[in-house]
Amino acid sequence: MADLRCDFAGVKSPNPFWLASAPPTDKAYNVERAFKAGWGGVVWKTLGEDPPIVNTTSRYGAVAVNGQRMVGFNNIELITDRPLDVNLAEIKQIKRDWPDRAVLVSLMVPCEEAPWKKILGAVEDTGADGVELNFGCPHGMSERGMGAAVGQVPEYVEMVTRWCKSMTRMPVFVKLTPNVTNILAPARAAKAGGADAVALINTVNSIISVDLDLMAPTPTVDGKGSHGGYCGPAVKPIALNLVAQIARDPECAGMAISGIGGIETWRDAAEFITLGSDGVQVCTGVMHYGFKIIDDMIDGLNNWMDGKGYGRISDFHGAAIPNFVDWQDLNINAELVARIDQDKCIKCGLCHIACEDTAHQAISVSGTGPARIFDTIDAECVGCNLCAHVCPVENCIEMVPVDNGKPYMNWTQDPRNPHATAAGGAVE
Amino acid sequence: MTDGADIQAGRLNGAVLAENFADVHRPFDAAGAAVEASRCYFCYDAPCIGACPTGIDIPGFIRAIATGNLTGAARTILEENIMGGSCARVCPTEILCQGDCVRNGVGDRPVEIGLLQRHATDHLGGGGPHPFNRADDTGRSVAVVGAGPAGLACAHALARQGASVTVFEGRAKPGGLNEYGIAAYKVPDDFAQDEVAFITAIGGIEMRYGQALGRDLTLAQLRNDFDAVFLGLGQGGVRALDVPGAELDGVHNAVDYIADLRQADDLTTLPVGRRIVVIGGGNTAIDIAVQTKRLGAEDVTMVYRRGPEQMGATGHEQAFAQTNGVRIKHWLRPVRLEGEGGVRAAVFQGVELAADGALVDTGGEQAMPCDMVFKAVGQSFVPLAADGPDLTAGRIAVDESGRTSLSDVWAGGDCVAGEDLTVQAVQDGKVAAGAIADYLKNMGS
Numbered sequence: 001m002a003d004l005r006c007d008f009a010g011v012k013s014p015n016p017f018w019l020a021s022a023p024p025t026d027k028a029y030n031v032e033r034a035f036k037a038g039w040g041g042v043v044w045k046t047l048g049e050d051p052p053i054v055n056t057t058s059r060y061g062a063v064a065v066n067g068q069r070m071v072g073f074n075n076i077e078l079i080t081d082r083p084l085d086v087n088l089a090e091i092k093q094i095k096r097d098w099p100d101r102a103v104l105v106s107l108m109v110p111c112e113e114a115p116w117k118k119i120l121g122a123v124e125d126t127g128a129d130g131v132e133l134n135f136g137c138p139h140g141m142s143e144r145g146m147g148a149a150v151g152q153v154p155e156y157v158e159m160v161t162r163w164c165k166s167m168t169r170m171p172v173f174v175k176l177t178p179n180v181t182n183i184l185a186p187a188r189a190a191k192a193g194g195a196d197a198v199a200l201i202n203t204v205n206s207i208i209s210v211d212l213d214l215m216a217p218t219p220t221v222d223g224k225g226s227h228g229g230y231c232g233p234a235v236k237p238i239a240l241n242l243v244a245q246i247a248r249d250p251e252c253a254g255m256a257i258s259g260i261g262g263i264e265t266w267r268d269a270a271e272f273i274t275l276g277s278d279g280v281q282v283c284t285g286v287m288h289y290g291f292k293i294i295d296d297m298i299d300g301l302n303n304w305m306d307g308k309g310y311g312r313i314s315d316f317h318g319a320a321i322p323n324f325v326d327w328q329d330l331n332i333n334a335e336l337v338a339r340i341d342q343d344k345c346i347k348c349g350l351c352h353i354a355c356e357d358t359a360h361q362a363i364s365v366s367g368t369g370p371a372r373i374f375d376t377i378d379a380e381c382v383g384c385n386l387c388a389h390v391c392p393v394e395n396c397i398e399m400v401p402v403d404n405g406k407p408y409m410n411w412t413q414d415p416r417n418p419h420a421t422a423a424g425g426a427v428e
Numbered sequence: 429m430t431d432g433a434d435i436q437a438g439r440l441n442g443a444v445l446a447e448n449f450a451d452v453h454r455p456f457d458a459a460g461a462a463v464e465a466s467r468c469y470f471c472y473d474a475p476c477i478g479a480c481p482t483g484i485d486i487p488g489f490i491r492a493i494a495t496g497n498l499t500g501a502a503r504t505i506l507e508e509n510i511m512g513g514s515c516a517r518v519c520p521t522e523i524l525c526q527g528d529c530v531r532n533g534v535g536d537r538p539v540e541i542g543l544l545q546r547h548a549t550d551h552l553g554g555g556g557p558h559p560f561n562r563a564d565d566t567g568r569s570v571a572v573v574g575a576g577p578a579g580l581a582c583a584h585a586l587a588r589q590g591a592s593v594t595v596f597e598g599r600a601k602p603g604g605l606n607e608y609g610i611a612a613y614k615v616p617d618d619f620a621q622d623e624v625a626f627i628t629a630i631g632g633i634e635m636r637y638g639q640a641l642g643r644d645l646t647l648a649q650l651r652n653d654f655d656a657v658f659l660g661l662g663q664g665g666v667r668a669l670d671v672p673g674a675e676l677d678g679v680h681n682a683v684d685y686i687a688d689l690r691q692a693d694d695l696t697t698l699p700v701g702r703r704i705v706v707i708g709g710g711n712t713a714i715d716i717a718v719q720t721k722r723l724g725a726e727d728v729t730m731v732y733r734r735g736p737e738q739m740g741a742t743g744h745e746q747a748f749a750q751t752n753g754v755r756i757k758h759w760l761r762p763v764r765l766e767g768e769g770g771v772r773a774a775v776f777q778g779v780e781l782a783a784d785g786a787l788v789d790t791g792g793e794q795a796m797p798c799d800m801v802f803k804a805v806g807q808s809f810v811p812l813a814a815d816g817p818d819l820t821a822g823r824i825a826v827d828e829s830g831r832t833s834l835s836d837v838w839a840g841g842d843c844v845a846g847e848d849l850t851v852q853a854v855q856d857g858k859v860a861a862g863a864i865a866d867y868l869k870n871m872g873s
Contacts, residue, residue, distance in 0.1 A: 065463060346532075347471075349471050370475045370528055
């Protein structure tokens with residue numbers, strides 16, 4: 001069995017699977033259940049100043065695709081709506097009862113030194129392992145000058161991070177919003193402010209759907225809707241990219257990353273870790289299925305690591321980063337062609353019509369009815385992969401490398417590029 | 429044989445019978461239909477379309493279901509098959525559309541096209557506006573003989589194009605086999621009559637009941653009174669079982685008993701034997717076997733003189749019968765029916781296929797004690813009077829448009845050669861309607 005223990009940014013946990021700051025971590029009752037189920041850590045749902053905020057009903061919207069519920073999910077819920085002292089007392093008790101688990105506390109107070117100093121001191125008294133500065137919440141709190149309103153201004157990110165680092169001995173995680181043009185700006189600001197880690201992504205600004213009878217965005221609150229924060233499996237590709245952008249940025253080197261965004265399985269987690277996440281945080285997955293999904297996340301990651309010969313998380317941490325390059329560094333001479341396995345083909349014709357209508361007219365059809373044959377016209381195939389994606393049969397269409405005898409050449413070296421140089425590197 | 433046959437009504441109470449004869453297929457709810465619809469790959473030039481005798485754009489209507497466009501889905505179906513509702517219930521989809529679903533190719537199960545079609549057509553069956561409009565009256569008149577699927581499909585298509593159609597039906601109610609022949613649990617809740625009402629709501633269709641060709645009407649008179657005639661006649665004849673004892677009490681034609689069952693107001697009043705023997709291997713045999721079992725018969729045996737592969741009933745239907753507790757015995761030929769007054773036993777002789785393909789006796793008889801015997805060995809077309817159209821192989825000869833040897837007479841459905849399926853009858857009626865409409869257009873005034 002592999003060793004799943006994590007130790008990054010000054011926080012230890014028995015496994016890399018934490019629960020993100022959200023409803024599942026709003027109170028001791030839930031956190032207790034999560035730890036019993038096996039979760040390695042939690043980021044307690046964001047604390048703010050008293051009096052607590054007030055939430056609306058309803059709060060959630062969801063996207064279902066072909067009967068698969070909650071492929072995408074959004075919420076208009078705010079930070080904790082419970083009194084600060086109640087949360088602090090529960091955090092203290094939880095940390096005392098579960099010393100081996102990571103307990104971080106998410107925080108959000110106005111952009112002034114005094115409130116941060118006050119709340120950091122209070123959290124430190126609980127024995128929590130660290131804090132996560134919520135600079136990401138995109139709805140409600142941002143209208144009050146907090147959350148994403150801070151995260152979208154790198155100067156504020158750096159300033160508040162620096163305050164916090166100077167005010168507490170606890171590790172400081174900075175939670176970033178994806179609702180920015182370039183994620184590196186707030187990430188570098190967090191680094192400059194002394195952050196021990198960034199946590200990303202927070203939710204994406206979204207309107208989940210429009211109720212065509214009510215003529216209002218959903219979820220509706222008394223006939224009106226507000227934009228919310230989008231999460232769930234649908235946002236994973238966005239999160240992976242933003243995590244990787246930071247992980248490979250030399251200016252951000254040395255700052256840990258807690259990956260968040262659509263993680264529901266061990267495989268999702270493994271992908272985040274290969275792109276530089278030191279650990280991961282989960283929310284929508286447990287809100288959909290309950291805490292028990294941790295069983296397969298741990299077991300699946302273990303089995304995969306055993307199969308690959310990885311003894312610990314660090315053995316594959318960041319392993320995909322060297323292969324995450326800019327487009328211009330891709331080998332333009334690499335060539336693929338689609339191969340249709342006629343024994344597996346079920347004659348649905350989706351490859352043909354996709355290529356015929358929308359791509360390169362490279363898949364022919366001969367015969368009619370159930371006996372028809374679809375085949376690649378090699379001379380027309382550009383190896384784009386569309387047919388393999390639309391094909392409903394696993395491994396029926398394979399993209400086969402063509403041995404064209406050509407050496408590696410990227411766009412910066414390509415004579416077809418007017419800015420190419422023989423040595424590579426575009427002349428600008 | 430000292431004791432009498434055990435035939436009695438009310439073997440099961442009304443509540444159990446109501447359950448036994450309720451809808452055999454649980455319809456989809458909206459969420460279930462959406463999920464099933466999403467299983468459709470939306471194939472290019474989909475094979476299922478070619479496997480449907482009426483050529484419904486199946487991926488098109490399924491996609492419409494998936495998007496919540498149920499009105500569009502229903503219209504897509506009904507455009508090609510105005511009896512899409514009954515076909516969704518009675519089609520042997522496993523040998524038609526679903527049989528050619530590409531999902532079969534990956535060890536998967538096919539998309540439930542029949543149930544999805546039902547979901548869509550039921551949506552329009554709720555008394556909403558008719559999906560099609562009738563063209564202006566052309567002043568042309570057509571007589572349709574027979575208010576079964578072929579006649580109704582033809583009448584609807586012609587009325588839609590502005591012809592005035594008079595439908596002559598020999599029985600008291602329209603619907604043909606949908607009303608009198610299909611197993612009750614496939615079309616419960618008076619579905620056949622609701623569908624006829626839906627079809628005739630297009631306007632321009634006059635229904636006349638108790639008007640049978642050869643009894644109340646002559647073809648010559650119809651040809652004289654109307655611009656064109658469509659014959660959508662059923663198979664009125666029942667093949668005889670040529671064995672001693674076939675005249676005994678308790679020996680019935682399956683189709684007659686099923687018609688009685690379909691028309692019974694109260695199934696607790698329908699007498700049924702304790703032990704039943706059904707002779708035959710087609711869908712009618714399955715239907716009588718299962719329905720008598722569901723009426724409360726204790727022991728029902730279907731006997732067929734060949735093997736399961738040769739049965740007219742599909743594998744799906746055979747399995748359905750067996751699931752209902754019907755025993756199916758193969759390679760047995762009826763020899764005689766025994767009893768005094770009432771039948772008490774059916775006697776069979778074992779047979780096998782000889783090298784030349786002929787059935788030969790294997791020797792030895794076996795008697796099956798029974799209280800009722802149902803003959804389900806096939807139906808036949810009863811030819812018309814001498815002034816009728818030419819026949820071929822015992823049925824009306826037609827060209828590809830359904831036109832008979834008489835220039836103003838078309839025919840379709842069970843009275844012409846081809847698959848004896850509701851969906852084929854609908855297609856026959858539709859195709860003939862197209863040809864008749866052209867004919868009417870080109871007529872001099």
